[in-house]
Amino acid sequence: MLDVRLIRTDFEGVRAALTRRADPTILEQLDHASSLDGRLREIIAERDGARRKVNEFSKTVGRLRTAGDTAAAQAAMATSREFGETERGLTAEHDEVSEALRQVLLRIPNLAHPDVPDGTGEGDNPLVKGPVNMPDAFADHQRVPHWETATALGILDNERAAKISGSMFTMQRGLGATLARALCQLALDNNADAFEEIRPPTLVTTATLTATGQLPKFADDAFAIERDDLWLIPTAEVPLTSLYAGEILDEAALPALLMAHTSCFRREAGSAGRDTRGMLRTHEFDKVEILAVALPEQAPALLAEMTARAERTIASLGLPYRIIEICTGDLGQSHHRSFDIEVFAPGTDCWLEVSSVSWFSDYQARRADIRFRRRGKSGTEIAHTLNGSALAVPRVWAAIIENFRQPDASVTIPDVLVPYMRGATSIAPR
């Protein structure tokens, strides 16, 4: 959520920045927020004046009582009560306007970083690197969708996954399951030099899911356990970001670098029937997430570093990949700047987004109330947050199966994964 004070003090600047998002309705919301804020401030001034009177007369009552002047005390009580009535009315009005303002503010997206390229949508996302490892041409044996190859190899059993849990669930078997776990292990090991490994809960409270912005707007996308008022996390970003929610951190503790391997659960509402085959879109998948809580001045370098880390893992697997930057028209609601890594899957003949690394500036931390204190300075500042997928299993798994499929229908395991595969160098037909 944006800082209302910024809207107040630099309305034109905020307006100009939001114009770049190429969505006129955002500007209407901004105007609305600004007028609500103006009204709210008037109400607050009046209400606080009334409160001041109540406080003053209440103290007078105390003094008169101790002095023994009962009659005067009674009079002061009556006056105070009158101001109390006024205060009550103003408070009701305040709460109403304040809530309306909050609702509008929650819908206004983050300001894009000045360096983010302008654009109106996905098609305007510029390529910033690659394609890397891209062969001139793919052989016929690579032009087979991973679900066909994997099912034939006996390492993917989506039919039985559907029997157990319904559609859009997957199940890996044998070396396929090992491969999925190996990918997570690789990603964790690649980042353990700097990131603290966390094993967070995967069921979280409504408050937690709201702090990162999934609620209330994206309630339909998350699985809920209504009976216990808990939600299944769509990404480890949720518990990791909330780790320090409501806390005031010491400057010296930043950046706090965290990573976690968790299952991720997504209802994928609205995408029924899309990508239903294979592993491109599933209700449950594994992912290793890296996250940083940082000082504002540390954030740009961290964005670059975290993107580089995600890239390094993909590159080490030998997969064809490219990096694109997200333009203003495609930037996520809470994102300040984002980079996506995509790998090419020759069997399904498309680029797959396997990682997205984003800088949220203070937009997310303001909502989650993550602050820090600078040494020797009084007061607090809102921290900056960044996160990204170090590795998301299903699409990388699929890309490995398709890219490294051999003429004999076996799949060669990338060298870096062999130590995690109990020495297996390929997955061969039985």
Place this chain on the structure above:
RNA sequence: GGAACGAUGGCAGAGCGGCCAAAUGCAUCCGCCUUGAAAGCGGAAGGGUUCACGCCCCGGGGGUUCAAAUCCCUCUCGUUCCGCCA
């Protein structure tokens, strides 16, 4: 699931309904002393909002009252005991 108790500033820990944004200790910061440090002495210092006055914040929410950290209700969390159980 049942019962009892608890939740106050970075930590610990006081707090008769009014003189409480809140004692005290530790930690922190500044100064004095010292060659330097420790000790000692003196001082500063919670958060939010506001140009400021002020207003708000004692786990969250609600209530009683002229006035709530203090009384009542409720929720959450914690500790201990009982029950149940991987």
